[in-house]
Amino acid sequence: MDRAGSVRDLASELLALKKQSGASFARLSEQTHYAKSSWERWVNGKQFPPRDAVESLAKLCETDPAPLLALWDEEEARRMAPEPDAQGEPGEPGTTEEAEPAESAEGPSAGPTGRRRRTLWGALVLAALLVAGAVTYGVVALTGSDEPPAAPKPKPVVKVAGPPTGCTLTGCEGRDPKKMNCGADAITVRTGSIPKDLVIELRYSRACQAAWGRISFAQVGATVVVNNSDGAAQADVVHYDRDVYTPLIAAPDDGSVWACASLPKGGRPSCTGHFIPSLEEAQQP
Incomplete structure (x- = not known):
């Protein structure tokens, strides 16, 4: 769910509570420390409300605030999530990497650079085939079998849960x-x-x-x-x-x-x- 979606979901829940209670914006303002203009913006999804306001409305309507606060926490986490830096690592603006030349819509470049790349690629493929043939020949000579040795088991991948904090x-x-x-x-x-x-x-x-x-x-x-x-x-x-x-x-x-x-x-x-x-x-x- 995108940020706008979560804000709208929270606003729709607030609006439902307001209708259920029958309270006007003026009454909400009287019974909380927030202005009626603020309640109008929050209930209609124009602005993101403070957590205390959401909890106050739930208590005013005598309903469990937990589901509303869960929606609020989800959106708040999005608001505070770090933004990726297109220019390099966070805190190091201006660092860029030299980009590869772009290919045209019709395909790879046909100029000298394209020919050099195809020549280099062909040489790499040929070298890989020669190495594979030499390995197979060695296996047959040593074991009398043309079956290649069993491939080693891949090492398990350790997943890191989210980016670490940058300070304490x-x-x-x-x-x-x-x-x-x-x-x-x-x-x-x-x-x-x-x-x-x-x-x-x-x-x-x-x-x-x-x-x-x-x-x-x-x-x-x-x-x-x-x-x-x-x-x-x-x-x-x-x-x-x-x-x-x-x-x-x-x-x-x-x-x-x-x-x-x-x-x-x-x-x-x-x-x-x-x-x-x-x-x-x-x-x-």
Whole structure:
């Protein structure tokens, strides 16, 4: 399923819940901390909703939020998946390989290069035939049989499950969570908001032992900052569109991390709660 498909599936489920409850967009806004214009965009599939909003709607309609959150997690994983770099390895822009000359629609080139390639190919085939004949002759001379020896068994292929993460802890400081593949197992561990639209998320990757902050539905100039208890911080500002995320920051097991955001015109920032990895994981069943 492509990204648009999963967004539409989630939106259709949200719309079904809204119709089932009989609630208007205004009522949804009154009973949650999100604006009715935001609910209209999410329910109609115009924008991807925050996880907290999906869970809030499920609870409001007295239904199990697990299936909706599973759809949300599937799309979120796609949003944070690393994008392939057409110019070379990630983090090394500008590296390219010299391409082979293209062949025409009528077939291989008939110029000098094409003739040289066919000559070289013919020589390689002839050499392979001569080697095969010599091996067969040697087998007959030594064993008295013209049957070739049994081929060796192929070695088992070990498959690697997905690309590895590119960093851990302080090695992640200031790096992009997408390029480091920290989004592969990431979850939103804390949320916050600046009424009514701006949503703050604290994202955490266990594999990278790192975290980052993200804001959505913000205006140009809004700022997001992620902090940890060691005194480190990373920030970014919305330059265009309506969302942005910070670079990575270390999230050690016994330390705490949190995210804050502020509006373009300043004012007091709004923050998520603190997240302590070892404490949270110890409470899991």
